Amino acid sequence: MAANVSQGGRIVIPADIRQKMGIAIGDQVLLDWSEATQELRVFTRKQRLQHARDLVRQYARPGVSVVDELIQERRKAAADE
Template identity: 90%
Template sequence: MAANVSQGGRIVIPAEIRQKMGIAIGDQVLLDWSEETRELRVFTRKQRLQHARDLVRKYARKEGSVVDELIQERRKAAADE
């Protein structure tokens, strides 16, 4: 699919792609430029949030809380001072 660049550098995302991405009129999209691949990628906030969740889930523990562990470590360090 192709899109023309208009005055001010505007690009219209074709309706078919907007529908597939769940983009509505007035929505803000996020742009990511890759120097390595020289590509411009367009994301919705929802897509980026899901990507972040997937990354966290990949490294998160199955059991226990990292937050609780950090609090315990801080309390121990404070007690040792």
């Protein structure tokens, strides 16, 4: 799919792509430039948040609360001071 660049460097994202991505009028999108691949990628905040959650899940142990571990570490550090 092609899009034209207009005055001020604006690019219109076609309606069907906006619908698929869940982008509404006034929404902010995130742009990611890859130097390695020379690609510009467009993400919604929701997509980036989901990506971050997926990354964290890779390292989380089942049945272990990361929050509880952090609190425990902070209490131990405070006690050691």
